[in-house]
Amino acid sequence: MSEKIKAPYYITTPIYYPSANLHIGHTYCTVNTDALARYKRLTGHEVYFLTGADEHGQKIERKAEEAGVTPQQFVDDIVKGFHALWELMDISHDGFVRTTDDYHIACVQKVFKKLYDKGDIYKSSYKGMYCTPCESFWTETQLKESGGVCPDCGRPVEEVEEESYFLNVSKYAPRLIEYINENPDFIQPPSRAKEMLNNFLLPGLEDLCVSRSTFKWGVPVDFDDKHVIYVWFDAVLNYLSKLGYLADNDELFKKFWPASVHVVGKEIIRFHTIVWPIMLMALDLPLPKQVYGHGWLVLDGRKMGKSVGNVVDPVALVGRYGVDAIRYFLLSEFQFGIDGNFNNEILITRINSDLANDLGNLLSRTVAMIEKYFGGEVPEAKVYVSEEDDTIIPVASALHERVEAAMNAVHPNEALAEIFRLIRLCNKYIDVTAPWVLAKDESKRDRLGTVLYNLAECMRIVGVCLQPFLTRTAPRIFEQLGISGNEALTGFESIERFGLLPAGTKVVKGEALFPRIDIKKELEYLESLMPKTEEKQEEKKAENAEKAEKSEKSEKGEKSGKDEKSAREKPEADGEKLTEISYDDFAKLDLRLAKVVACEEVPKSKKLLKFTLDLGGEERTVLSGIKNWFGTNDLIGKTVVVVANLAPRTMAGIESHGMILCASDAGDVHLSPLTTMSEMESGLKVR
Ligand code: ME8
Numbered sequence: 001m002s003e004k005i006k007a008p009y010y011i012t013t014p015i016y017y018p019s020a021n022l023h024i025g026h027t028y029c030t031v032n033t034d035a036l037a038r039y040k041r042l043t044g045h046e047v048y049f050l051t052g053a054d055e056h057g058q059k060i061e062r063k064a065e066e067a068g069v070t071p072q073q074f075v076d077d078i079v080k081g082f083h084a085l086w087e088l089m090d091i092s093h094d095g096f097v098r099t100t101d102d103y104h105i106a107c108v109q110k111v112f113k114k115l116y117d118k119g120d121i122y123k124s125s126y127k128g129m130y131c132t133p134c135e136s137f138w139t140e141t142q143l144k145e146s147g148g149v150c151p152d153c154g155r156p157v158e159e160v161e162e163e164s165y166f167l168n169v170s171k172y173a174p175r176l177i178e179y180i181n182e183n184p185d186f187i188q189p190p191s192r193a194k195e196m197l198n199n200f201l202l203p204g205l206e207d208l209c210v211s212r213s214t215f216k217w218g219v220p221v222d223f224d225d226k227h228v229i230y231v232w233f234d235a236v237l238n239y240l241s242k243l244g245y246l247a248d249n250d251e252l253f254k255k256f257w258p259a260s261v262h263v264v265g266k267e268i269i270r271f272h273t274i275v276w277p278i279m280l281m282a283l284d285l286p287l288p289k290q291v292y293g294h295g296w297l298v299l300d301g302r303k304m305g306k307s308v309g310n311v312v313d314p315v316a317l318v319g320r321y322g323v324d325a326i327r328y329f330l331l332s333e334f335q336f337g338i339d340g341n342f343n344n345e346i347l348i349t350r351i352n353s354d355l356a357n358d359l360g361n362l363l364s365r366t367v368a369m370i371e372k373y374f375g376g377e378v379p380e381a382k383v384y385v386s387e388e389d390d391t392i393i394p395v396a397s398a399l400h401e402r403v404e405a406a407m408n409a410v411h412p413n414e415a416l417a418e419i420f421r422l423i424r425l426c427n428k429y430i431d432v433t434a435p436w437v438l439a440k441d442e443s444k445r446d447r448l449g450t451v452l453y454n455l456a457e458c459m460r461i462v463g464v465c466l467q468p469f470l471t472r473t474a475p476r477i478f479e480q481l482g483i484s485g486n487e488a489l490t491g492f493e494s495i496e497r498f499g500l501l502p503a504g505t506k507v508v509k510g511e512a513l514f515p516r517i518d519i520k521k522e523l524e525y526l527e528s529l530m531p532k533t534e535e536k537q538e539e540k541k542a543e544n545a546e547k548a549e550k551s552e553k554s555e556k557g558e559k560s561g562k563d564e565k566s567a568r569e570k571p572e573a574d575g576e577k578l579t580e581i582s583y584d585d586f587a588k589l590d591l592r593l594a595k596v597v598a599c600e601e602v603p604k605s606k607k608l609l610k611f612t613l614d615l616g617g618e619e620r621t622v623l624s625g626i627k628n629w630f631g632t633n634d635l636i637g638k639t640v641v642v643v644a645n646l647a648p649r650t651m652a653g654i655e656s657h658g659m660i661l662c663a664s665d666a667g668d669v670h671l672s673p674l675t676t677m678s679e680m681e682s683g684l685k686v687r
Pocket of ligand 1 (some may be wrong): 267298
C-alpha cells in the first residue's frame, strides 16, 4: 500500500444562476464533478468540493421584477430548489457559496479595492453591445460572426453606454499567453486552449468593463456607490471567498488554493481561462491547475438551456428511475469533453442493458450460485485454469490503475466504461465456465469453487470502483457480498491486489439492483415529460392523426395536456419552486367536500372516469384522468375534495364541472385523491 501523502484536492462546479430551476444540464455537470470529488476522497485525498449560486446581475433583477418580489426573495426561493436537487442527486459538496452571502460580498469589495489601489482597475466610459441573459459584452467582430445576435445564446444584444470601471486585461495578456503555452494541462480538453488563444488572446484583448451603473442588483463598489460590480467579476471570486481569502480565517484558502480543477461548461471557459487568471495574476495569486470545459447536453440539436426553455427536469427522472440510474446515465453516456444528445431511448436502454442485465444479473447470479452450491459461503480458489481465469483476473487487477488514469484525465465516462468492461467479461466468464455444468461433477467441485471465488472477488472490485458513481448501489453490492462496513475490503487500496476477499465470507442474496423496465411504456412516459416545441407538437399531432381514430385523437390531446401540466407541477411538488400567493388568491378557490355517488367509464377514453358527485344537495358531473389507478367501483361512497368553482370544460364530448384533487409522486407511480380523516358532510367548504 502506498504511504505517499496525497495533495489536497479542490474541485468546483460553476455557480449557477438562480434565474429558474436547474435542469438536467446543470445536473450533468454537478454529478460528474461529484464523482470526481468522491473518487479523490476514496483514494485518500483531502477534498474540498464547492458549488453554489450566482445571484446578482440584471437578469435576476428583471426576473424578480416580473415575479413581483425583491431580487433577494426571488433568489432565496430558487436556491432552496438547488439544495433540494443536490440532496436528491447525492451530491457530496463540502461548501455551497451564495454570492449574496456577507463573506462573499466583503471579499469581492476588498479585491476590487485592492486592484483599484494597484492601478489594475481604472475608471473610464464605455459603449458596447450587451447580452443581458449571458451578462456579457460582445465586440463587433464577434457579433459579425454570429449574425448580430449573442454568440452564446443566440438572443438579441442591446447597446449600453456607461461610465465604468475597467480591468487592465491587456497588461496581463502576454503573461497569460505564455502561461497557457507552457502549461498544456491548464485548459482541457486541449482543443479549448487553441480556441482561447486563436479566437481571443492572440487577436488582442480589450480591457474588461467590471462595473455597472444602470441597475442596482450587484455588489456595490464601496468607494463609489453609483456602481455595482460586474456579475462575472463577482462570480468567479466565489472560488476564493468561500475559502476565506482576505478574511480573518483563511485556513481553507491556505490549504486548498490553487484549485485542482474548475469544471465548467464550454460556453464559460473564456471567463475561466482569460478573465479569471488575469484577476489572479493581478492579485499575485497562483492560477488554478486546470479548467476543464465540458460539452453540452443537446436536445433537438440545440443546447438545453434556461433561456431557451428546452429543458429536461431531473427531479421527474429520478422520481421514476432512482438516483443511481440517472447518475449512471449522466456519468457514462456522454464523453465529458464534447456535446452529447439527450435521448430517451438510450436512457432506457442503458438502465436495462447495463444496469439491470449486466451489473444486476452478474451480482444476483454470483450470489445465487454461492448460496446454491456452497451454502452461501465464498469458496476457496484452488484450481486455476489460465485460458479462462486470465480473461478476468488481469483485468480486475489492473482496474484501479485504469480508473485512476481516467479520473485524473477528468473522464468519468471512461472510468465507468472500464468498470463495465470487467462486468461484461465476468458475464462471459460465467457462460464459458458454465458453473451449473461443473456442479454436476463432484470431481470438478474445486474448479467450481474457484470460478465462484473469482466472480465474487471481481464483484467486490467492481463494487469498490463504483462507489464514486453509483452511491446507492455500491453499498448494496457490499451488503450482498457480506463485506459491508469492512474498510479493509471496500477501500480503494484494497483492490490493488486480486484475492483479498476471504474464503468463508457469508454472502446474502438481496433484491435485484435494478428491476428491468418496460421500454414501450417508459418511452411514452418520457415523451410526455419532454419540453414541447411547436415543431415537435406538430410532428406529434401528425403522428397521432395517422395512428388513431378521430375519437382516439381527442383523447390523446387530453393526455398530452395533462402530462405537460404534471411535468410543470412536479418541481413544485418536490419543493423546487414555490410561488407565493396572497390569501386573497387562495380565497378565490371554492374547495368543497363531495361524496362519490356513481362512477362510469368514458367511452373510448383510456384515462378518464366520469364521476357523479354529491356536493351537499347539488349533483355534479366531474371527469377525472385517474383511470390508470382506479376502477369504477373503487371510490364509490368515498369523500373527496373538489375545486367547485372551476369553469366547466368539455372533454371526450362530456361536460365536466369541477376537479377532484389528488396527490401523486414524481413519476405518477402512486396517486391518491384527497379525503377527510373522519366522516364529514358533503358540500362543506375546505379552507
Ligand atoms: O453560466 N449541458 O450559470 P448557468 C451541459 N452563473 N451543461 C449545462 C447545460 C447543458 N445543456 N446547461 C447548463 C452561469 N449547463 C454562471 C457561472 S461560474 C463562476 C458562473 C451547466 O446557470 C454548464 O456547466 O448559466 C454551464 O457552464 C453551467 O451549467 C452554466 O450555468
